[in-house]
Amino acid sequence: MPVTDVTTDAEALTLTLTADFAAPVERLWEAFTDPQQLERFWGPPGWPARFPEFDFTPGGRAVYYMTSPQGEKSYGSWEFLEIDAPRGFTVLDNFANADGAPLDGMPVMRVVFTFEPTAAGSRMVNVSHFASADALQQVVDFGAVEGSTMAINQLDRVLAGLREYAAGKATQTEILDDTHVRITRLIEGPIDLVWRAHQEPELLEKWMLGPDGWRMSVCEVDPAVGGKYRYEWEPIGDTEGERFGFDGETVLSEAPRRAVTTEHMTGTDYPSTLNDLNLEEEDGATLITLLIEYPDMQTRDIVLATGMTDGMEASYARLEGVLAGV
Structure with a gap:
């Protein structure tokens, strides 16, 4: 499986996910910056994602939602803060309503996606920064570790192509x-x-x-x-x-x-x-x-x-x- 490590750090207020892939950095970058490819892996099993809005520019915004088997929808939004192709990008990640507006009282995360070459292909390091230990724990309690791991472990088939x-x-x-x-x-x-x-x-x-x-x-x-x-x-x-x-x-x-x-x-x-x-x-x-x-x-x-x-x-x-x- 691509995900090799998921670590929470209550002192640094971070949640870090690391995954390795047998594909070059440029291919990994493409998968994370093309909404049609993101939809194929971003949601964990049982909660597939859709990105109806995706403005991949500094200051731009993406809106996504994931749908449960019973039809329940969970919304989120990204505000793109920094873009450094193909090495990575940074977003402000919010829990959102159906219009993409942030939900009051829910954690807001600054998430840094970093892509780097390895001898076997590429590595993604995803670091989520939180404002407080309570916010970090709240996201962990939501199942973020398990959900993110299962989602990213679906990326291999996207990078390789189905055949x-x-x-x-x-x-x-x-x-x-x-x-x-x-x-x-x-x-x-x-x-x-x-x-x-x-x-x-x-x-x-x-x-x-x-x-x-x-x-x-x-x-x-x-x-x-x-x-x-x-x-x-x-x-x-x-x-x-x-x-x-x-x-x-x-x-x-x-x-x-x-x-x-x-x-x-x-x-x-x-x-x-x-x-x-x-x-x-x-x-x-x-x-x-x-x-x-x-x-x-x-x-x-x-x-x-x-x-x-x-x-x-x-x-x-x-x-x-x-x-x-x-």
């Missing part, structure tokens, strides 16, 4: 914490088609089948927020197994980039999961990122032990074939 990042990889499953798992798979195909393939029953029936020997016997989908869905599968031929299914509803929909749904095993009293689907396109290929929130670690481990990753890989490989014929 290089995913080269030789099939479906990847990462355990993020006790209740969160992230699944990624690069699909050859544009984002609009990949989105449709997750929303339209006539396409879902062709690829969301898991291992060979199963068919989707029920596929009912209302992709609107609050809409319900129901899937059922049954074995065919000599395949062993029993009919099963899932049901749930759409919590958030931001076509064609994000859909959040609940998922419950039909006919059981098992607790539901929250599935946060994000799509990201680059050069005709789309990265699928599925963040799954489980109710507890035990449920997480039971599901992972079923061979879920292998079944998803079979489905995603089939999806590429379906998209080629659309």
